[in-house]
Amino acid sequence: MDIAMPKLEWDESFSTGVPAMDEDDKRIFAYINELGDLMMGKADRNKFTKTVFSLLNFTLRHMVAEEAMLIKSGYPMMDEHAEDHKRYLNEAKNLYVKYLAGDSDSRILSAELIGVFTELLQEHIVKVDKPCGEFLARHYPEIMPHGGEGEPSWG
Ligand SMILES: [Fe+2]
Ligand SMILES: [Fe+2]
Numbered sequence: 001m002d003i004a005m006p007k008l009e010w011d012e013s014f015s016t017g018v019p020a021m022d023e024d025d026k027r028i029f030a031y032i033n034e035l036g037d038l039m040m041g042k043a044d045r046n047k048f049t050k051t052v053f054s055l056l057n058f059t060l061r062h063m064v065a066e067e068a069m070l071i072k073s074g075y076p077m078m079d080e081h082a083e084d085h086k087r088y089l090n091e092a093k094n095l096y097v098k099y100l101a102g103d104s105d106s107r108i109l110s111a112e113l114i115g116v117f118t119e120l121l122q123e124h125i126v127k128v129d130k131p132c133g134e135f136l137a138r139h140y141p142e143i144m145p146h147g148g149e150g151e152p153s154w155g
Contacts, residue, residue, distance in 0.1 A: 005036030016133030024062040031055040032117050039110035048106045073140035088120045
């Protein structure tokens with residue numbers, strides 16, 4: 001019997017109003033869903049670790065790009081925001097290290113990462129990134145597709 005993980009779906013309730021941020025978030029959703037699929041199937045260790053590494057790598061890149069945009073825009077609560085990013089990343093990294101050390105397996109790591117990233121998507125995006133999107137739209141219009149002179153820049 002084929003058992004599938006329930007999929008996390010991006011919808012407008014996650015939208016920050018900044019297309020570059022939303023596109024990155026959609027990719028994070030996709031990685032999490034991929035992990036869920038891998039967890040249920042019989043993926044080999046290589047494919048699994050590659051997906052986990054891509055997820056961590058992409059999330060780090062996204063957070064760095066987001067922080068850079070916020071700094072450029074003069075966002076006032078940068079420290080709190082960066083601290084929140086660091087907390088999620090460290091948590092995910094520690095779980096990955098535990099797996100690499102042989103202290104968990106792919107099912108455990110998948111479930112743990114799905115937990116961490118579901119919280120990131122539901123708590124951080126909705127409560128922290130969304131207000132930033134509004135700030136960026138007002139103070140850094142170049143980042144919006146039609147808000148300024150330049151092309152949207154990101155990362
Ligand atoms: Fe953020
Ligand atoms: Fe973000």
